[in-house]
Amino acid sequence: MARRNDHSREQLREMALLASESIISRDGVDGLSTRKVAQEIGYSAGTLYQVFNNFDDLVMQLNSRTLSRLQLQMSQQQRHDARNRLKHYGYCYLRFAHQQPELWHLLFEHRAANPEQRPEELLNNIDALFNLVKVALTELQPTCSENDLTVTANSLWSGIHGIAVLMLKGKLFDGDLQSAEQAVNCLMNNFIQGWTSQGERHA
Amino acid sequence: MARRNDHSREQLREMALLASESIISRDGVDGLSTRKVAQEIGYSAGTLYQVFNNFDDLVMQLNSRTLSRLQLQMSQQQRHDARNRLKHYGYCYLRFAHQQPELWHLLFEHRAANPEQRPEELLNNIDALFNLVKVALTELQPTCSENDLTVTANSLWSGIHGIAVLMLKGKLFDGDLQSAEQAVNCLMNNFIQGWTSQGERHA
DNA sequence: ATAGTAATTAAACAACGTTCAATTAGCAAG
DNA sequence: CTTGCTAATTGAACGTTGTTTAATTACTAT
Structure with a gap:
């Protein structure tokens, strides 16, 4: 379990967006998914919903x-x-x-x-x-x-x-x-x- | 189980395409799915793959x-x-x-x-x-x-x-x-x- | 009638977005 | 230093999706 103070909400957001861009450039638009983003930044998919509505x-x-x-x-x-x-x-x-x-x-x-x-x-x-x-x-x-x-x-x-x-x-x-x-x-x-x-x- | 001679391949194709258009006008583009089409024409999803590659x-x-x-x-x-x-x-x-x-x-x-x-x-x-x-x-x-x-x-x-x-x-x-x-x-x-x-x- | 063929189906698979109870980490008070 | 509270995090679950495949069923030809 990732520790609670490892990253701020803003850092999480930044990491997720960065990871998304990396995934897209690698797997294309259709390769982008919540689970991939989560894995890439070392969190679980659910955590993303703390930062993004959906x-x-x-x-x-x-x-x-x-x-x-x-x-x-x-x-x-x-x-x-x-x-x-x-x-x-x-x-x-x-x-x-x-x-x-x-x-x-x-x-x-x-x-x-x-x-x-x-x-x-x-x-x-x-x-x-x-x-x-x-x-x-x-x-x-x-x-x-x-x-x-x-x-x-x-x-x-x-x-x-x-x-x-x-x-x-x-x-x-x-x-x-x-x-x-x-x-x-x-x-x-x-x-x-x-x-x-x-x-x-x-x- | 729908009978084998109820519809020809061509009829099946026609029915599926017609059903698809109906579904789209009702549920929008994102509402279109193989299962819905299949249900609409009274067949199972698998049968569609006899008529369409995918x-x-x-x-x-x-x-x-x-x-x-x-x-x-x-x-x-x-x-x-x-x-x-x-x-x-x-x-x-x-x-x-x-x-x-x-x-x-x-x-x-x-x-x-x-x-x-x-x-x-x-x-x-x-x-x-x-x-x-x-x-x-x-x-x-x-x-x-x-x-x-x-x-x-x-x-x-x-x-x-x-x-x-x-x-x-x-x-x-x-x-x-x-x-x-x-x-x-x-x-x-x-x-x-x-x-x-x-x-x-x-x- | 029976054997063989081909169409049809239900179930399974992996992946998707999303939710939620359970768990765990961090902090504050005693 | 321990205890209790709060909030972040998770894993499992749900209902989808397209697609595959073994099993079943319907038809045809012998």
Whole structure:
């Protein structure tokens, strides 16, 4: 029996999340289980329920970490030109999905039994990510209304997300990064070209 | 014990797939199980393995049906104008996802343990769907090369797919159909506008 | 009718998330 | 230093899951 003061609750949480990431990188998303995590950190499965509400809670907290890592990668090395910055965001997103397909899959494809218990941290990180896109778009069209901006950012970024999804799904883009990057490039170029072309705005 | 000549193999398959769809619409994707299907058709779980290689095989065959239904919806009521046809495809795709979220989720989000055993029928249906898009794009740019056409169709359709994914995910677009349609409209307008604008092509 | 074949089943297996009574460790008071 | 209380930890149990297999049963052909 592990002693009671060996690790604090916070340490336990940290260990469990770390172990989870290790298990996922070894056995894939479907290889993650409470019993494996428990064994890896030297506790029994029941103890995990002192730290997490349930399995989905563990996954959510894992996703929070993943998302903030992604956000970090995207927000660093800012380019001056808004156009190139948007492209950079798309490539970052894609590269992240390609480098950590399992964590990415868990982040965007996991279905919680009770979606209501999504931690705020995760929702905030999503918002922060979308704001990066909106800021860049604003620079391209300073006169654009807030509402149109939101729709446009949503549309464009959904597109990038779709490319990442289908890249990992494997069939489209031969599942390789380069051809997916080509798709991001194509989408970005045409979308931005259309959006900034004189005449009517298409929000 | 169900009698041996009560149903042919093909009938059994049909019954199982029908029962599966019924279970999914009642209990959701995660409510689908071999035992439930077996019970619903009056056989034991083991018998299913005479008709399906495994659970994933059943899901794949279910997905084939779903996809061909989607393809049917998309290919009917063809509009003459290529631009409007593309939009129609997008709306169809979105509406289908919205009306049958569980089957749609199973179709695009299910991860087979062994992805190699995807039935050809499913792959063919995917190709057929993409061809609709490519044909419409060709009409917009008859001089476009086959390679550029493929990249463009992939990019555009991935974008539509991404919107559908995030609509069902619930957070973006408030999870409602109307605002997702707005996003499709935005993406389509800007993308097509950019792609058909004079000057450089962005494949 | 009987022998042989093939479909069907029930039971078993391993693994899953989750719960809970029992146990044990740590701390505080006497 | 011992005793008693509290709370962390555990192992076993429950109800699931997909899948396999030995035994049984139903049909067919001789």
